[in-house]
Amino acid sequence: MSDPRRELFRNANFRWIIGGGLLSMLGDQFTLLALPWLVMGLSRDPLVLGTVLALGSLPRAIFILVGGALVDRHSPKAVLLLTKWINFALLGLLAALTATGAVTLPWVYGLTLAIGLATAFSYPAGSAILPQTVPATLIQPANGVLMGARQLVLLLGPVLAGLLVTAGSEPALSGHGLALAFGFDALSFAISAWTLSRVQVAASEARPPQPVFAAIAESLKSCWQDRELRALFTYFSAIAFFVGGPIQVALPVLAAERLPGGAAALGAMLAVHGLGALAGMAVSGLKPHWRLSTLGGTVLLIDTVAGCVFLAFGHVHAAWQGALLLLPLGALGGFVQVAVYSWLQKRIPPEMLGRSMALFMFIVMGLAPLASAAAGAALRVLDVTQLFTAAALCLLGVVALGALFTPMRRIAYLEAVG
Structure with a gap:
């Protein structure tokens, strides 16, 4: 029986997917840590923090079925690629606003809502792309490696993010470290979009458009x-x-x-x-x-x-x-x-x-x-x-x-x- 690890990492598509995916997952941990600190720096009200976090998850719950329908209408790669560039732009803007001191709560509300909406489309796209890019026999090994890598990032990412957010001699809630965190996440989306563009997907039959x-x-x-x-x-x-x-x-x-x-x-x-x-x-x-x-x-x-x-x-x-x-x-x-x-x-x-x-x-x-x-x-x-x-x-x-x-x-x- 062949070693699934060797077969998996000999697959160019999988190497592109896991390379960009790991970087993007790490970037997400930076934003997950930096966003609450930013909000608490702008307002010490726990209700405000709860509202911001809810705005990040509510659109995903509401629109994820719509996202799945659009993934099937177009293609997982096309939808995922678009969401990565959208997140790059949104997080780049948040980094710039934070670095210049121009960030305000309305900006945070709006950008968090938009990022949450993008995940409603990226989640189903990410879950549907694997069967189009690796042989069926490698799907379970690929999922094991990808999910294991994600779990490893969940363990190590917050530590690295915390070091960056508190970088330098400035206070932890200063704009410098937070802007670096948001900027790193934006850059991770840009790089993972490029790696995704290198992935070759299996041809699929053209389907007539269907109402969402x-x-x-x-x-x-x-x-x-x-x-x-x-x-x-x-x-x-x-x-x-x-x-x-x-x-x-x-x-x-x-x-x-x-x-x-x-x-x-x-x-x-x-x-x-x-x-x-x-x-x-x-x-x-x-x-x-x-x-x-x-x-x-x-x-x-x-x-x-x-x-x-x-x-x-x-x-x-x-x-x-x-x-x-x-x-x-x-x-x-x-x-x-x-x-x-x-x-x-x-x-x-x-x-x-x-x-x-x-x-x-x-x-x-x-x-x-x-x-x-x-x-x-x-x-x-x-x-x-x-x-x-x-x-x-x-x-x-x-x-x-x-x-x-x-x-x-x-x-x-x-x-x-x-």
């Missing part, structure tokens, strides 16, 4: 009529709800109430979780044959183990205990993410991939705030131990229902040739 909302309706109908796809989307909706909320809300409460060090303990646990996810993604990509006979069976088994791990969270009283639990939880989640993502890219017809992947992301991202709100409300009547126990039991219940009453356990891996 009709195209979205068509993809919704297609996903609903596909029993396995419908089961997978529904299953992961429930998993995201019962796992995402406690991780986002209950874990910080646990750290604040019980763990010595508080925020430092939370940061250490989340870093370990990230390392676990990185390891799981790497294993899933480089060892795609480490699995059960079906994808659904693998997912159900992994989520059963995750549910059992979750049961112990409420009894954590030291950071090392939480880290010991989050490490395998992150690894299992990373492994499943790569496998499922790759299955979707192989299963969904190319002419509908942008819309269908956008729908999957819309479901997961749309549930995140609801899950967090539900976990916060539950903590008013339950303590942290009870919430983690309830979440674990719900997770195990979802696994049981999925195994008994849906086609989940019969969802097979798709073996592609070429």
Whole structure:
């Protein structure tokens, strides 16, 4: 059996994609760190900061299905290339305004909104381009490397960004370091746009233009009529709800109430979780044959183990205990993410991939705030131990229902040739 790593990095398209993608992902971390500092430098009102951050994510949730429809109408490469140049211009303007001291809150509101809108189109485009650029046999290894690289950037990027934002002898909230951060992100988009232009995509059949909302309706109908796809989307909706909320809300409460060090303990646990996810993604990509006979069976088994791990969270009283639990939880989640993502890219017809992947992301991202709100409300009547126990039991219940009453356990891996 050939080594997938060697085959993957011998593929010129993949080298261009990961080279530009890594730089762009690193640049994003600079903006994610610098933007809150900029806002807090302009206004100490937490409501203003919350509003700015909401403006960055709300357009993505609202327009991501529209973005998926346009990706399918045109091409993933064309849409992704356009969004990269748009982000280059927006972040370049923000860097210039910050460097000259001309930046104001209205400018921040407007530019953040525009950047968030661009991501509604870049997300589905980025998820749909891989099957057009690498052989089908390399899709899962490619996803493993790309997602693992993204996870590594999430771990290291904030540290590098923090060093740049506080560069020189000026205060951390000064325009110099912040402008450098925004400028670096803008430059990363320009370079990644150039690397993307070098990528050769497979020729696709010309399709007649279709109204955007009709195209979205068509993809919704297609996903609903596909029993396995419908089961997978529904299953992961429930998993995201019962796992995402406690991780986002209950874990910080646990750290604040019980763990010595508080925020430092939370940061250490989340870093370990990230390392676990990185390891799981790497294993899933480089060892795609480490699995059960079906994808659904693998997912159900992994989520059963995750549910059992979750049961112990409420009894954590030291950071090392939480880290010991989050490490395998992150690894299992990373492994499943790569496998499922790759299955979707192989299963969904190319002419509908942008819309269908956008729908999957819309479901997961749309549930995140609801899950967090539900976990916060539950903590008013339950303590942290009870919430983690309830979440674990719900997770195990979802696994049981999925195994008994849906086609989940019969969802097979798709073996592609070429």
